[in-house]
Amino acid sequence: MRGHNYRSLYMHELSIALRAVETIVEDLADHSGSVLSVQIRVGALSGVVPDSLRFAWDVACADTRLSGSVLEIEEVPVRIWCEACQCEHTLPDADFVFRCPRCAASVTEVMAGRELEILSVELTEHESPQAH
Numbered sequence: 001m002r003g004h005n006y007r008s009l010y011m012h013e014l015s016i017a018l019r020a021v022e023t024i025v026e027d028l029a030d031h032s033g034s035v036l037s038v039q040i041r042v043g044a045l046s047g048v049v050p051d052s053l054r055f056a057w058d059v060a061c062a063d064t065r066l067s068g069s070v071l072e073i074e075e076v077p078v079r080i081w082c083e084a085c086q087c088e089h090t091l092p093d094a095d096f097v098f099r100c101p102r103c104a105a106s107v108t109e110v111m112a113g114r115e116l117e118i119l120s121v122e123l124t125e126h127e128s129p130q131a132h
């Protein structure tokens, strides 16, 4: 496929940002006011690079009611469950070797780190034309 040549990490984040903006615009169809900020949770295993997502955000928001909104990213580290220790551990940043940090057993159960979800959207105060 010809398009594969143009695939990049940034394009990946841009498509995610565009989808998030589309979802939020649909969700806010019955609300007035403009969007101040959007909180998104990004797991370390989600395949999303937070800096790329921030960069993509402004592009994705252009010409929508989210234009000028701030993207706040909550990064979630990888948490695993170790059968041997019967204990939950957080893996160090960018350490995707799935071994227990305490006993080095292979880990098959990932408890957290795959998240990619919109947490909340902050709007400006509702402006009613009848308000006095």
Ligand SMILES: [Zn+2]
Residues within 6 Å of the ligand: 082, 083, 084, 085, 086, 100, 101, 102, 103, 104, 105
């Ligand atoms: Zn262990």
